[in-house]
Amino acid sequence: MSGLGARDIGHRVVVRHRIPGGLTDLIGVLQAWTPELLTVRHTDSTVHEIPVADVTAAKTIPEMPLRPVDVDQLFLTTALGRPAAETAYVGHWLLRASAGWTGRANSLLPAGSPGMPVADALKHAEAFYDERGLPPLALIRLGSPEDAEIRSCGWVDARPAQSDVLVLHTTLDHVNAEPRYDVQLAEHPGDAWYAAAFDGPVPAVAPQVMEGAPKAVFASITLDGQVAAVARGAMTGHWLAVDAVRVSADFRRRGLGTAVVQGLARWAGPLGGRRTYLEVLLENEAAMATYTRLGYREAYRYRYLTSR
Incomplete structure (x- = not known):
């Protein structure tokens, strides 16, 4: 007997097993389980199949501690997790447009060098958005050099009444427990997923944005014949993006939001996922409480600036 079971799938384990010439220990995430075979994914993403007959001892082990995050890298990763319908570049700066739906998909992401003076790059950005009938927006990581540089060019807070947006991160080990649902x-x-994800009509561009990532998945929980909760996940490298988390008003305070995040984490683990991020308004106290309980912590926060 290995001491492990189906309930341990997605958790970190240590497995001592026989190999030619002796014994060895393998530490990784239990990816699959049968009474005859353990499938364990090592931290280097190699997958090992271990016959239970060769196992001398096995157990779950504590989650990995939350390591510091490379904020510059994560800032770029967020743009790849949910790509805009249309993109262009000014040097390394990314211009995004999606018919006005969501700030993220319709704003400048100033990461790296624009290849010209900042004031000139911002003029290019204004022209890009003017051509599309959109307000010029820049998504600014607070406290970054770009924050100060763009403000010095006269750009101001586009949403002064709204709180900061927090980008939270954690390791999959913190969020991949077995969901209760x-x-x-x-x-x-399908249509039912979109109906649960939106109040009212779905923006025409939304499917293109939501389904545009190379590796995305859509989670849902159905209760009493109704789609009660939904969420979207996307993989970029070893990062799992979690967004579009929504629970129907009739089903709140039952842990459904936690469950869909856990379901996405379990999907990402076998694909090489190691870390996960999501974005939430600081003023959204209920969501902040849920994500904090799951182990998410702040990586950085951002706001939108505009020249008008």
Whole structure:
């Protein structure tokens, strides 16, 4: 007997097992389990299949401690997790447009060098958005050099009445426990998923943005014949992006938001996922409490600036 079971899938384990010439220990995430075979993913993403008959001892081990995050890298990763419908570049700076739906998909992401003076780069940005009938926006990581440089060019807070947006991160080990509910995963969302994700009509560009990532999945929980909770996940390298988390008003305070995040984390683990991030308004106290309980912590925060 290995001492492990199906309930331990997604958790870190140590497995001592026989190999030619002796014994060895393997530490990794339990990816699959049967009474005859353990499938363990090592931290280097190699997958090991270990016959239970060769196992001399096995157990779950504590989650990995939350390591510091490379904020500059994560700032760029967030743009890849949910790509805009249309993009262009000014040097390394990314211009995004999606018919006005969401700030993230319709704003300048100033990361790296624009290849010209900042004032000139911002003029290019204004022209890009003017051509599309959109207000010029820049998503600014607070406290970054770009924050000070763009403000010095006269750009101001576009949403002064709204709180900061926090980008939170953690390791998959903190969020990949077995969900309390059955979480369904689909490569393409159906009408029921979109109906649960939006109040009212779905913006025409939304499917293009939501489904535009190379590796995305759509989670849902159905209760009493109704889609009660939804969320979206996308993989960029070893990062799992979690967004579009929404629980129907009739089903709140039951842990469904936690469950869909856990379902996405379990999807990401076998794909090489190691870390996860999401974005939340600081003023959204309920969501902040849920994500903090799951182990998410602040990486950085941002706001939108505009020249008008």
